[in-house]
Amino acid sequence: MPGYSIFALVRNALNYHENWQQAWRSPEPKPEYDILVIGGGGHGLATAYYLAREHGITNVAVLEKGWLGGGNTGRNTTIVRSNYLWDESAAIYEHALKLWEGLSQELNFNVMFSPRGVMNLAHNQHDWRELNRRVHAIRLNGIDSEILSARQVKAEAPILNVSQDSRYPIIGASMQRRGGTARHDAVAWGYARAADARGVDIIQNCEVTGFVIDKGRVTGVETTRGRIRAGRIGVVVAGHSSVLAEMAGFRMPIESNPLQALVSDPIKPVLDCVVMSSAVHVYVSQSDKGELVIGAGSDLYVSYAQRGSFDIIEGIMGALCELVPMVSRLKLMRQWGGIVDVTPDRSPIIGRTPVDGLFFNCGWGTGGFKATPGSGHAFAATLAAGEPNDLAGPFSLDRFRTGFLIDEAGAAAVAH
Amino acid sequence: MFLIDCPWCGPRSQKEFHCHGEAHIARPKDPEAVSDAEWADYLFNRANTKGVFFERWVHNHGCRRWFNVARDTVSDRILAVYRMGEKRPKVKR
Numbered sequence: 124m125p126g127y128s129i130f131a132l133v134r135n136a137l138n139y140h141e142n143w144q145q146a147w148r149s150p151e152p153k154p155e156y157d158i159l160v161i162g163g164g165g166h167g168l169a170t171a172y173y174l175a176r177e178h179g180i181t182n183v184a185v186l187e188k189g190w191l192g193g194g195n196t197g198r199n200t201t202i203v204r205s206n207y208l209w210d211e212s213a214a215i216y217e218h219a220l221k222l223w224e225g226l227s228q229e230l231n232f233n234v235m236f237s238p239r240g241v242m243n244l245a246h247n248q249h250d251w252r253e254l255n256r257r258v259h260a261i262r263l264n265g266i267d268s269e270i271l272s273a274r275q276v277k278a279e280a281p282i283l284n285v286s287q288d289s290r291y292p293i294i295g296a297s298m299q300r301r302g303g304t305a306r307h308d309a310v311a312w313g314y315a316r317a318a319d320a321r322g323v324d325i326i327q328n329c330e331v332t333g334f335v336i337d338k339g340r341v342t343g344v345e346t347t348r349g350r351i352r353a354g355r356i357g358v359v360v361a362g363h364s365s366v367l368a369e370m371a372g373f374r375m376p377i378e379s380n381p382l383q384a385l386v387s388d389p390i391k392p393v394l395d396c397v398v399m400s401s402a403v404h405v406y407v408s409q410s411d412k413g414e415l416v417i418g419a420g421s422d423l424y425v426s427y428a429q430r431g432s433f434d435i436i437e438g439i440m441g442a443l444c445e446l447v448p449m450v451s452r453l454k455l456m457r458q459w460g461g462i463v464d465v466t467p468d469r470s471p472i473i474g475r476t477p478v479d480g481l482f483f484n485c486g487w488g489t490g491g492f493k494a495t496p497g498s499g500h501a502f503a504a505t506l507a508a509g510e511p512n513d514l515a516g517p518f519s520l521d522r523f524r525t526g527f528l529i530d531e532a533g534a535a536a537v538a539h
Numbered sequence: 540m541f542l543i544d545c546p547w548c549g550p551r552s553q554k555e556f557h558c559h560g561e562a563h564i565a566r567p568k569d570p571e572a573v574s575d576a577e578w579a580d581y582l583f584n585r586a587n588t589k590g591v592f593f594e595r596w597v598h599n600h601g602c603r604r605w606f607n608v609a610r611d612t613v614s615d616r617i618l619a620v621y622r623m624g625e626k627r628p629k630v631k632r
Contacts, residue, residue: 365585365589377586377587381613425587425592425612426612427613433540467582523579
C-alpha cells in the first residue's frame with residue numbers, strides 16, 4: 124500500500140483528491156482464522172496490529188458490531204499519561220506512553236500525539252500529601268514527574284484561579300511533561316490501516332451473538348454474519364464485557380457505568396496543557412480546533428445507555444467555573460457518554476478466562492484511551508503465546524480470587 | 540437522569556438518590572466453608588445485566604431509606620420499585 128507523505132499529498136492535490144487509496148479493505152469473513160479479536164476499538168485494533176507486526180500472526184480478523192472506533196475510542200477526552208502509583212500500573216502505562224511517542228511514524232498515520240504536559244491539582248492537605256507520595260513513587264519507577272507550587276501552576280496555566288480565597292484553593296500540582304493528548308479517531312484508523320496492510324481482516328457490522336464452546340474450550344463464535352471458527356479468541360469490548368462473558372458462561376467483576384464528556388465552543392488558545400483535578404472531579408484541555416474538552420465523573424449506576432445524568436454536568440461545570448472563571452462565558456457545544464467497564468480495584472483485566480482459548484482484555488474503566496498501544500501490545504503477546512506476558516500477568520482475572528488486587532481507585536490521580 | 544418513585548416520598552429527581560448496585564446478593568451463610576473462588580464470586584462478580592436489572596437505591600437526600608428498583612439498563616426506564624426484603628417482581632421491558 125502506498126504510504127502517506129508530503130509527495131502523496133501533492134500528487135493527490137493535483138488530482139483534486141479524487142484518487143486517494145482506501146485506508147483498509149472490507150473483506151467477507153473467512154470461515155476460520157488463527158486468532159479472532161472481538162471489538163474494533165483502539166485496543167482491539169492495536170491488538171491485531173501487534174499480532175501481525177510483533178508475532179507474525181496475520182491470519183487474524185477483528186470483528187466489530189458497529190463501526191471502527193465508534194465506542195469509547197471516539198468518546199473519551201484523549202488524555203495520555205503514565206503517572207500511576209503502583210509498579211504494575213506504571214509498567215504497562217509507561218510502556219504505552221513510550222509506544223505513543225513513536226506511533227505516528229510507526230503507523231504512517233498522524234495520531235497527533237501532543238506531549239503538552241498533564242497537570243494534577245492538589246486542593247487540600249490530603250491531596251497534597253498523596254500527590255507528593257505519588258510523584259516520588261512515579262520517579263522511583265523511572266517515569267518523569269515533578270511538583271509545581273501554586274505560583275508555578277499559575278505560570279503554566281494562567282486561566283486557573285489560584286487565589287487562596289477561592290472555593291477550591293490550589294496548593295500545588297504534579298506535572299508529567301511527557302503526557303498530553305492524541306487524536307482519538309486517528310488512533311483507531313491508524314491501527315486499522317496498518318493492521319490491514321499486514322493482512323488482518325477488519326470486519327465491521329458483524330456482531331458476536333454467542334460462543335461455540337466444546338468441552339470447556341472455545342472453537343469459534345456465532346455472529347450476525349455466520350459462524351467463524353478460531354483457535355484463540357481475544358475479547359476487547361469495554362462496557363459490554365459482562366455481556367460477552369455471560370454468553371461464554373461466566374461472570375466478571377465489572378460494572379458498566381456511563382462516563383460523560385463535553386466540549387465548549389472554539390476559542391483562541393488559552394490552555395496549552397491538560398489540567399486535572401480529582402478533588403473537584405474535572406479535567407480539561409484545549410483541542411487544536413480551540414474547543415475546551417471537558418471530562419467529568421461517571422454516573423454511579425449500571426447503564427448501557429450512551430448518555431449520562433444532567434446532575435453530573437451541573438456538578439462538573441460548577442466546579443470548573445470556580446476553577447477557571449472564564450468558562451462561565453462559554454457555551455457548551457456537545458455532550459456525550461460512553462459506557463466504561465469498571466473493576467473493583469480500578470485496574471484492567473488482561474488474560475485467561477475460565478474457558479480455554481478465550482482471553483479477555485477489559486476493565487480499563489475511565490482511563491483506557493491512554494493505554495491503547497500498551498494494552499494492544501501486551502494482549503497481542505498474551506494471545507500469541509496463549510499465556511500472559513510480564514506486563515499483563517499481574518492483571519489476571521484470578522487476582523480477585525488470590526487477593527493480589529492492584530488498587531488504583533484513589534491512586535490513579537483521578538477519582539472514579 | 541430519571542425520576543425515581545421513592546416508596547415513602549413519591550417521585551423525586553435521581554440526584555437525591557444513590558445507587559448501591561446489584562440487589563439480592565446473599566452473603567454466604569458460613570463464610571468459613573466456602574472456597575476462595577466462591578468468596579470472590581460473592582464479593583466481586585456482578586451480573587451487570589444489559590436489560591432488566593435489579594438494584595438497590597437509597598434516598599440519601601430525602602428519607603434516607605433503602606429500597607429496590609427494577610430498571611432497564613438500556614433505556615434507563617424504571618419498571619418497578621419495591622421494598623427491601625420483597626422478592627423480585629415479574630417485569631417486562
